[in-house]
Amino acid sequence: MNTLFAAVASSAALSAGLLAQVTSVRMGPPDSAPTAPVQRPPTKPEDLCTLEGRVTNAITGEPLKKATVTIDGREFKMPWAWYTTVSDETGRYAAKGLDPGHYRVSARRSGFLGTPQRGGPPPDGTERLITLTPGQRAADADLKLTPQGVVTGRVINREGEPMTGYVVTPCVFQYVGGRRVLVEATGSPETDDAGDYRIRPLPPGRYYILVKKQPYRGGPDSEQDRSATPRQEDYVATYYPGTADPAGAVPVEVAAGQTASGVNITLVRAHVTRVRGRLVNQTAARVSLALRPAGIAEMWGVQANPGPGPSNPQGRTARALAGCLLPQRPH
Numbered sequence: 001m002n003t004l005f006a007a008v009a010s011s012a013a014l015s016a017g018l019l020a021q022v023t024s025v026r027m028g029p030p031d032s033a034p035t036a037p038v039q040r041p042p043t044k045p046e047d048l049c050t051l052e053g054r055v056t057n058a059i060t061g062e063p064l065k066k067a068t069v070t071i072d073g074r075e076f077k078m079p080w081a082w083y084t085t086v087s088d089e090t091g092r093y094a095a096k097g098l099d100p101g102h103y104r105v106s107a108r109r110s111g112f113l114g115t116p117q118r119g120g121p122p123p124d125g126t127e128r129l130i131t132l133t134p135g136q137r138a139a140d141a142d143l144k145l146t147p148q149g150v151v152t153g154r155v156i157n158r159e160g161e162p163m164t165g166y167v168v169t170p171c172v173f174q175y176v177g178g179r180r181v182l183v184e185a186t187g188s189p190e191t192d193d194a195g196d197y198r199i200r201p202l203p204p205g206r207y208y209i210l211v212k213k214q215p216y217r218g219g220p221d222s223e224q225d226r227s228a229t230p231r232q233e234d235y236v237a238t239y240y241p242g243t244a245d246p247a248g249a250v251p252v253e254v255a256a257g258q259t260a261s262g263v264n265i266t267l268v269r270a271h272v273t274r275v276r277g278r279l280v281n282q283t284a285a286r287v288s289l290a291l292r293p294a295g296i297a298e299m300w301g302v303q304a305n306p307g308p309g310p311s312n313p314q315g316r317t318a319r320a321l322a323g324c325l326l327p328q329r330p331h
Contacts (some may be wrong), residue, residue: 011288036056047134049098055087055107058125061255064145067109071095076102105141112145117196145316147257153264155195155211157235161247162195163267165214167279170199170207170252182208182246189212208249209240213292235267241264247313 037312057066065087073081078101087093087107106127108114114126125144132138151170170185185207191197199209213235239249240263252260 007094012255013070026034033220043099043283045125047100049100049132049135050094050096050137051098051105051130051132051141052092052094052137052139053105053143054091054235055143056066056091057112058144058146063087063089063167064112065089065091066230067091067093067107067112067143067145069093069095069105069107069143071103071105072100073099073103075104078102079297083126098132098180100132100136102133103130104128105130106197107143107145111144111148111201112166113203114145120240148203148205149254150259151199151202151207151209151254151263152211152259152261153197153240155191155263155265155267157267158269162191162193162234163211164191164195166191166192166195166211166263166267167214168197168199170202172205172207182249183212184209200311202254204254206251206253208246208251209263209265210237212237232271233269236270236272238265238268240265240269244268244270 051071053069054067055064056062057064067087069085069087071083071085073083080101081099081101081103083095083098085093085095102128124146125142125283126146128141128143130138130141153168154166155166157163167188167190169188171182172185173180174183175181176183185205186202189197189199191211236244238244239246239252240252242265243249252263254260
């Protein structure tokens with residue numbers, strides 16, 4: 001049996017209430033074998049259906065032109081049934097020649113909210129479940145799109161210099177395991193060369209903006225500190241307007257169709273704890289190791305991709321994990 005363990009190199013991290021856990025393991029080859037195309041059963045011409053409706057702005061009621069409407073029956077045992085059409089100047093759309101059956105009908109348009117990429121319920125009116133009987137013409141499949149909210153700002157250090165390549169994430173409070181914790185909402189843009197960022201699309205709500213370093217891209221060794229004297233301070237995960245403590249974060253109110261601008265964040269430098277380890281006898285294609293402070297849902301993580309090398313020709317021992325910098329907290 002394969003054994004998986006993480007070596008924690010600092011007792012300070014444990015005394016600060018940090019929990020280590022493996023968050024995801026993906027087994028098997030990255031790509032599966034191609035599948036044969038599904039044959040569409042014959043449908044009599046007189047049994048084909050028509051679907052019509054109108055796409056409007058959920059806030060103002062105005063018609064929306066050039067909205068893409070998707071009519072998808074794949075989740076209802078019709079793997080061939082996936083159709084699209086576009087709304088006209090009056091917001092009307094029509095799709096003809098559809099097979100009878102069950103469909104999920106949704107709309108999308110630039111500047112408006114669509115179905116969330118991370119799951120969860122879509123905004124009211126964005127999609128509908130429709131059942132078409134043989135030969136039916138359904139003319140009332142109306143859809144409503146909510147204008148997106150936007151947050152913009154700049155990330156700087158305490159000297160006022162722009163910080164490039166940092167990930168900016170909106171967070172919301174939710175109850176997880178009976179505890180009220182901050183979790184990531186949607187979207188994680190990077191700051192540009194001027195330190196500026198733009199988060200979209202956001203549903204209306206109250207958000208806590210989090211900034212942290214870009215996850216490792218070049219493999220575990222690329223982020224190791226090679227200095228003769230390791231750094232005792234570093235930039236740590238920071239909440240708007242400039243605190244490492246979630247309790248001191250200031251919320252940002254976002255309304256439908258509006259932009260909350262000037263949400264500037266000053267990164268915090270703090271004494272840090274380094275955590276390093278090694279995965280042993282791990283054959284999964286990808287492993288993620290994450291550490292989080294107790295009571296906070298967002299995590300600092302590193303990844304390892306096991307593969308053949310001088311010390312593990314069979315690919316059974318992962319490379320050493322890069323140092324993960326965590327702010328020290330009072331006991």
